[in-house]
Amino acid sequence: MDQVLEKIYAIKKYELDDYAKHLMIGGGTRGGPVLKRGKGCWVEDIDGKKYIDCTSQSWALYLGYANDEINNIVHEHSQNLTHVHQGFDTLPRFAFAKKLAQIAPASFNRVSFTVGGGPAVESAMKLAVKNREGAGEFICLYDSYHGATLGTMGASWISTMGSGKFIGGSRFNRIIRQFIRVPNPYCYRCPLGLEPEGCEMMCLKVLRLTIEKGINGPTAAIILEPLQASGGQIIFPKEYLQGVRKLCDEFGIILVYDEIQTYARIGTFFANEYYGVEPDIIALGKGLGAGFPIGANIIRDGLKGYEPDSEELHTFANNSVSQVAGLKLIDILENGVLENCRNMGNYLGKELKDMQKTFPQIGDVRQAGLHIGLELVIDPATKAPATGLLAAVRKAGFENGIIFGVGGMAKNVLKIKPPLIITKQDADSVLESFRKSFMTALKNI
Numbered sequence: 001m002d003q004v005l006e007k008i009y010a011i012k013k014y015e016l017d018d019y020a021k022h023l024m025i026g027g028g029t030r031g032g033p034v035l036k037r038g039k040g041c042w043v044e045d046i047d048g049k050k051y052i053d054c055t056s057q058s059w060a061l062y063l064g065y066a067n068d069e070i071n072n073i074v075h076e077h078s079q080n081l082t083h084v085h086q087g088f089d090t091l092p093r094f095a096f097a098k099k100l101a102q103i104a105p106a107s108f109n110r111v112s113f114t115v116g117g118g119p120a121v122e123s124a125m126k127l128a129v130k131n132r133e134g135a136g137e138f139i140c141l142y143d144s145y146h147g148a149t150l151g152t153m154g155a156s157w158i159s160t161m162g163s164g165k166f167i168g169g170s171r172f173n174r175i176i177r178q179f180i181r182v183p184n185p186y187c188y189r190c191p192l193g194l195e196p197e198g199c200e201m202m203c204l205k206v207l208r209l210t211i212e213k214g215i216n217g218p219t220a221a222i223i224l225e226p227l228q229a230s231g232g233q234i235i236f237p238k239e240y241l242q243g244v245r246k247l248c249d250e251f252g253i254i255l256v257y258d259e260i261q262t263y264a265r266i267g268t269f270f271a272n273e274y275y276g277v278e279p280d281i282i283a284l285g286k287g288l289g290a291g292f293p294i295g296a297n298i299i300r301d302g303l304k305g306y307e308p309d310s311e312e313l314h315t316f317a318n319n320s321v322s323q324v325a326g327l328k329l330i331d332i333l334e335n336g337v338l339e340n341c342r343n344m345g346n347y348l349g350k351e352l353k354d355m356q357k358t359f360p361q362i363g364d365v366r367q368a369g370l371h372i373g374l375e376l377v378i379d380p381a382t383k384a385p386a387t388g389l390l391a392a393v394r395k396a397g398f399e400n401g402i403i404f405g406v407g408g409m410a411k412n413v414l415k416i417k418p419p420l421i422i423t424k425q426d427a428d429s430v431l432e433s434f435r436k437s438f439m440t441a442l443k444n445i
């Protein structure tokens with residue numbers, strides 16, 4: 001073993017507090033295990049305890065930990081190239097762009113690479129402005145999350161709880177870009193207080209009014225996650241996206257799908273296959289590089305793309321290692337894993353829905369592929385958010401060897417988003433550990 005690695009691996013648990021003094025961590029829900037090694041859906045901590053990971057580490061490890069095929073291609077390719085300046089062409093960049101264009105909707109044929117999710121959304125914003133002369137306003141949805149860069153943070157302000165902590169503005173309000181927010185179609189808990197039956201898609205009416213009367217100037221783009229992830233795993237009604245598309249066409253607004261969490265995880269490569277509604281720009285990140293950092297935008301034919309005059313220039317935007325990993329991932333997804341994602345997602349979704357009979361505190365089960373959220377409530381009739389219960393389930397989960405994710409504005413949406421390679425046996429493990437953790441949590445709260 002390399003001597004540097006030997007030294008790293010030799011760090012003892014009792015020394016960690018000393019090391020921690022040198023770290024500034026700006027996000028995440030800490031307090032879990034210190035991770036040492038993983039394989040597939042399982043990860044081990046420094047005490048040797050094993051956990052099945054339903055977070056896929058920021059939902060990004062689509063093939064799980066230490067995937068042999070990804071590791072092999074990365075090892076093989078990195079003997080030749082790793083980081084390359086954007087100004088130089090490489091074979092992996094050509095190949096990855098072409099492959100993404102092949103799997104994207106037919107009229108999406110040009111790709112721009114960047115360094116991660118937030119930068120991909122910012123890049124979509126630049127492209128929207130390029131294509132909508134004179135327009136500079138952006139609309140996003142209540143509870144959206146689009147990143148923590150200065151350009152995107154304003155859109156994520158509510159979902160990061162910044163609004164709760166800093167009433168009147170986040171600490172960075174002075175320098176962040178402001179977004180116009182409109183109600184999200186969160187039908188289980190409609191922000192307009194309506195019931196889905198007979199609501200007449202009031203959220204779409206508010207969107208229209210906002211475009212017409214609520215903004216000083218033309219809107220450049222509507223940016224939305226087609227399935228709102230951090231906001232609470234909210235699957236939208238098809239008619240909502242159809243309505244947004246119509247409004248964008250009527251007013252000449254660019255529609256951006258932030259597919260940073262939905263790409264492949266919902267069981268189809270892109271959300272247009274799931275909903276039947278196409279955007280104008282697709283932003284990608286997270287799982288795109290099978291755990292290696294990369295972001296991208298794919299744009300509809302007819303839109304203006306970038307000129308090579310530093311409009312979109314990043315040192316690490318041509319990372320050939322991430323590109324080959326991303327290509328290999330698509331190959332693996334096309335050869336059974338995407339199908340597995342649909343099958344295992346449907347299986348978990350059905351079993352979890354069945355559990356609602358035993359645990360009425362599971363107010364809603366929202367599942368699309370392996371993008372699964374359970375909204376926990378104190379009582380299904382009042383729908384009061386069961387924030388404490390969720391924290392207790394998560395804590396019991398750590399004890400029972402399972403890592404759950406947390407989402408939703410009241411932190412009452414339990415996220416189950418394991419790697420897309422999960423087997424039936426591991427899915428059964430998730431269900432069993434969930435049941436056990438839920439029962440422990442009910443006793444403890």
Ligand SMILES: Cc1ncc(COP(=O)(O)O)c(C=O)c1O
Pocket residue numbers: 116117118119121145146147148225229230258259260261285286
């Ligand atoms: C939907 C969505 N958009 C954008 C981002 C930001 O991506 P990144 O953290 O890579 O900047 C995230 C990250 O959680 C996300 O979930």
